[in-house]
Amino acid sequence: MKIALSVKNISKKFGDFTAVNNVSFSVEDGKFFSILGPSGCGKTTLLRMIAGFLQPTNGTVEIDGKNMLGVDPNKRPVNLIFQNLALFPMMNVYGNIAFGLRRRGEKGKSVEEKVNSMLERVGLPDYGLKQIDQLSGGQKQRVAIARCLVLEPSALLLDEPLGALDAKLREHMKVELKKLQVAVGTTFVYITHDQSEAMVMSDYVAVMNAGHFEQLDTPQHLYSNPSSAFVAQFVGKNNKFIAKQRKDENGNFFAETADGHSFKLNRPVDFKDDNFIELYVRPEAIIINPKITKENFNILNVSVKTILFDGANSRLLVVPEDSKQELIVSLPQNKQFDYIKTKDKIKIGWDPDAAVCFNKTDGKIYEEL
């Protein structure tokens, strides 16, 4: 498959501060590629280097196999959708979409045809004469995308374009954007700090932290096989145990927590005696009152502290016996667990295959928002 965008060993330094540190990736033509990371991780800097607004300190950007070093943003075959969309308020919708075509020197009929067919494709026919401030948030979004797509770029770069929308519209636009991308077949490079946006829309997601990529994978893999503690914490919710890893005489691994619990491990870290590990178990991997008595199932007696009801996202906050650590457990809303009340004593359990662990890192690796 053709490679639309390829970034090789790119770095950007601002004085002593390294914003982007030796990042490489390539995106196949027609794919939806997301870069996911907390604010300040360097993802906007990376995107601006691809668009041409910043020159990398090291490394190269190739678009359609051509090196883009020293090529100005107005000559690159990629277009950027800004966080605030940056629609031109002094022009109407038609003027905004025709802007790029006119800059290329196209005139008359061909501009008109392209703009009108583009408006139709984004579902805004007959909106050409409207002023920008007459549009709703979602319509502005679509005009911004149309303004770029009409130029038929090799790749469309999107800088958190859904950030300014309210929650309901954001949910809607996520699906809309994915559908649009599939329909037009243009390569999208999308940056966001919202993991749900990245997971829902993308073919591939790169998780970025402190200037480098932690993991580049499909959303499913990222979720089930995080390659680092940062990814485990940043993508999805996770319960974290600090424990010591031990090995018994049969060669099985265990995690021993400070308050005396012991959990079986199927995916241990490289074993050093007595090393501290972080064990991650997802709330939705934990089963309430498990009936399966599989041999190596981890079972824990807990008491229910609070029920956090949130529709499909409902969770239980539980505390294991002889412990103060709170755990979050998913509570499916299928009537099965309606008998659970606050302060009840229940059993929870999880398959060791569903848990991951990493060597303990010093200090906070990621500030929970």
Added chain:
Amino acid sequence: MSFLGRSGFTFKNYTAFFTEPIYWLTFVRTAMYSILVTFIVLIIALPIAFFITKVVNLKIQGVLLVFLLVPFWVSELIRVYGWMILLRESGVLNHFLVGLGLFKQPTEMLYNDITMIMGLVYTSMLFMIIPIIGVMESLDDSLIEAAYDLGAKKIAIWREIIIPYSMPGIMSGSIIVFMLVLGSYLTPKLMGGKNSLWFTEQIYNQIITYFNWNQGAAFGFLLLVLSSLIIWVALKLTKQDFRKVIK
């Protein structure tokens, strides 16, 4: 008063303006030069305002604004005399140019139209820059970047984005500068030559020299009406809303 003659009510004072070429020609000359000065001021003010609002950082921005304002702390008279000391035959500039051997002998640089225009541009510059800075500050940088990203060159960005966006500021600055220049008396009087008669000097002559207060009043009223008319035409031509401009 402007309608009074020796024998009571009359339009004579007004018809005199249109029948005597020296009067209306002075006005046309004054208006033309005022428009020219306004354009020159605008062309210089746009890049300066852009530089102050978009290019430099906040600290330097304040310093530059103070530099712009400082000359206006002294009166127009002092500033014009400052220019005269610099430019006259025995002035500072001539001294240097002759000293450097560029000129063989001192030349008189005062008392011609070019010097007068330069003086008017200098005295009214601030009144153009400040309103434009006001509008440009609210111009989102990402609009410029978006235009650049969509393939626009520098000239197209100025023509399509920056100038249309700054239009209310440009128009209010232009109105202020135009009125100031049209109604100025000191600068044309002191820096202009014998041929650079300004319309305000005509009014002065009527009232002070000929003691014809009625004629002077008529000229004053005509100045107001005609300058308002010019501004109205300018607003119509640029499709600007007067209420937006004066806001």
